[in-house]
Amino acid sequence: MTMMLVFFMFVTESATEKLCPLRASIDVLEGEYFFLCYPESRQEHFQEEAYTINWYKENAGKQQLIKETRGIVPQKNSLEFWPAELSDSGNYSVIHSNGKQNFTIQKWTLNVLERNKSSCFNKNHLTTEIKNAGTGHSLKCSDLSINENYSITWYKDCKNYENETGRELDFKTLTMQHSGIYTCKILISHEGKIYQSTNTIKLVVEEDAPEAVTLEIVGHNEEIETEIGKEEILNCTGFLGYYMQEDASLYWLINQTFPEKCSGIPENEPSICEEELKKLQLGNKFYVTRLLRIKKVTEEDMHHNFTCMLQADERTQIKIVKLKKGNTRDLPVHIFTTGMVLAVLLPCVAVAVVLVCVMFRVEVVLFYRNICRRDDTVGDGKEYDAFVSYLKDCISPTEEEREFALKILPMILEENFGYKLCIFERDVSPGGAVVDDIHSLIDRSRRLIVILSQNYVSNRAIYELESGLHKALVERKTKIILIEYMPISDYNFLPESLSLLPSKRVVKWKKDKSLPLNSRFWKNLRYLMPAKPTKINTKGHYSNLDLGSEGAQPQSEGCGFNAIV
Structure with a gap:
């Protein structure tokens, strides 16, 4: 021993x-x-x-x-x-x-x-690998190092697979028939007993290999509306294809002059600086991205050409961004003029108003939307106001999170505030292609609501978040809202590309304190949702709603950030 x-x-x-x-x-x-x-x-x-x-x-x-x-x-x-x-x-x-x-x-x-007694694997304890037909690939058994008294057996869909006993399962040329769920079982002899350790991989072989692509800058030349004195962050993203090209470079030029590098110390930052190059992977596609920070826009900046250049494999792509003066959308001109007059005549009152607006910005914006009957959803071609992503492919230690996602959230947002949510388990009939459905539904939604908990790790949940990040970072079509359902001390389990979002917005759920319809939680969530006119009854309370005696009945098996508080 x-x-x-x-x-x-x-x-x-x-x-x-x-x-x-x-x-x-x-x-x-x-x-x-x-x-x-x-x-x-x-x-x-x-x-x-x-x-x-x-x-x-x-x-x-x-x-x-x-x-x-x-x-x-x-x-x-x-x-x-x-x-x-x-x-x-x-x-x-x-x-x-x-x-x-x-x-x-x-x-x-x-x-x-818990082990599945009727199968050789647990569907909540597997990894997924997506590969293309016609390529070679190896499935690797667990990297767990064990003593010399062991044996390995491979199974495909719980049937012994060609008497394979090696630690790796090699495919010289993948075909569609190779798709399936592979399980390797390691038997270990210890103190006269046999123990096992299993590793399960879902192999998805796609029929069409990725098309041949050339590097390109995402988006075309553009003009951005801004204001004098406002901070602007210009984002340039280059698509490299289906592998990371190490020699790829991406940088900014201001009228053919290189900008200074950002130091990371706000008080020492130059007026315009370039951040470090970041590499990221979204699905099977690789990108490089670099931000150009303009601390305060000046009149002179309106006449500059901000040029982003992408170079790799002796090829060059460029994108030119220009700034132009735009109108303030949130406040009408007559309100701004009246405020300026009041600021000159009554400075003390103006300061007090500014402080109130900063402290109660959420209430002010909601009040303004309600008075003006503002609607941001008209004519944008979207079907849903938000797609809801939450933990569903693994066993959760509590049913409260699923009840929140499947019942509390849609009941409040849809029945009380007039929003239309897309919840996969509720709104999509089973039997379709899950990956394609998710991608299409997120594309048709104005927001992606991610309900975070410490257990927010699963193939589909992470795919939903990565699809939303692609829409937010590359296509700029969808905004992401994070709901911290349980206190989270470490965000390292989230994709690193989440840090590239211009604003990291988190709404914290505080259980009973957040239940009333007029609570800070629902106000913050409505503030981040698209403006939409609706009749609101804020006297309600979740505990007064008819939820039934047995709580939520979901339809499917389930199992730093700058926070708005």
């Missing part, structure tokens, strides 16, 4: 940088071998002094030290489960102590999923 664990620790430590899961939330199937670990590099600065490593599990809000049992074995840099059981779900942490101080090295939320 001791020799085997020493060997196992040696194999594990030799690849911890690659193998150790750094995600905040991890899913594993019940009855399978699993281990938590952290990269050895995280403890390098502890090597010069005597220290101890202890593993803890949160129990009733308190950290409880994990002691070795027959099923759970704590090691120096790993915590082994022989095997993982449903009761092992919870929050784990590993803590370093030198006798004087304690340091938390890493934390995890472990979700042990």
Whole structure:
């Protein structure tokens, strides 16, 4: 037993940088071998002094030290489960102590999923790989390093697949017949018992390979309406094709002159500066993007040519952006003139009004929309006011989130405020092509509402968010609204390209405090939704609505940001 664990620790430590899961939330199937670990590099600065490593599990809000049992074995840099059981779900942490101080090295939320008794895999515990017919590909079994007493068996749609026993399943030329759900099962011998660890991959082979493309700048030459003294951020995005070209360069010129680089320190920024180049991937397409920041637009800027240049493979594409004076849309001219007169005659009153408008900007805008009966939805060709994306492809620890997405949100926004929402499980008949349906529905929606929780990770949810990001960043057709349904301390599970949005808007749900129709939550959400005239009854309350005795009945199986508070 001791020799085997020493060997196992040696194999594990030799690849911890690659193998150790750094995600905040991890899913594993019940009855399978699993281990938590952290990269050895995280403890390098502890090597010069005597220290101890202890593993803890949160129990009733308190950290409880994990002691070795027959099923759970704590090691120096790993915590082994022989095997993982449903009761092992919870929050784990590993803590370093030198006798004087304690340091938390890493934390995890472990979700042990129930095994599907009628299938060789759990549909909530798989990854999806989309490939093109005619190309070669390899499916890789789990990177989990194990001792020498193991065997591997591959299955396709739960049937033994051609007696394959290798760690990789190679396809020299993919065809449509190769599409399916592949499961590799690793059998491990440990203390006279056999344990297993499975890895399931859904392989989707598309019939048509991507068309041959050349690099291009997204969008055409354009004129942007602005105002003197206003901050403007010019975004230039270049499409590189279906692989990242490392030699691609994207930069701005101002009348054939290179702008200064942004320093990252607001008070030291030049009046016009260029940010660092960012590379991003949306689906199977690769882009580069760079922002040009104009701190305050001047009269001189109105006469400049702001040129974006994309270069790769000895080819060059350009896009020219010009600024022009535009009219203020939110406030009519006579209201602005009256305000200026009042500011001159009554400066103290003007200052007070400005402070009130800043503090109650949401109420002011909503009041203005209601008085003017403003409607931003006329003639834009959109069918829905918002597409709702929420956690649905994995087991959720609570039904409250699904009730919020499927019942509370549509009941309030549709029945009380006149909006039309698109909810996939409610509005789309089953049997269609899910990816195509989602892409089309987001394209026909004015907003993408993303209901975030710590468990917002699934193939379809992330695809919906990435499609919305493509619409917001590249096509500029859809605006994204984030609803923080549960407090989130770490946004690292979201795509990095989300940081490229000009404004990161988050509305926080505060349970009972947010239930009344006239609460801050619904006001903030309406503020971010498109202006639309409607008769509003703000005396209602969610608890007074007829929801039925059993709560929400969804139709399908389910399982920093600058916040507006």
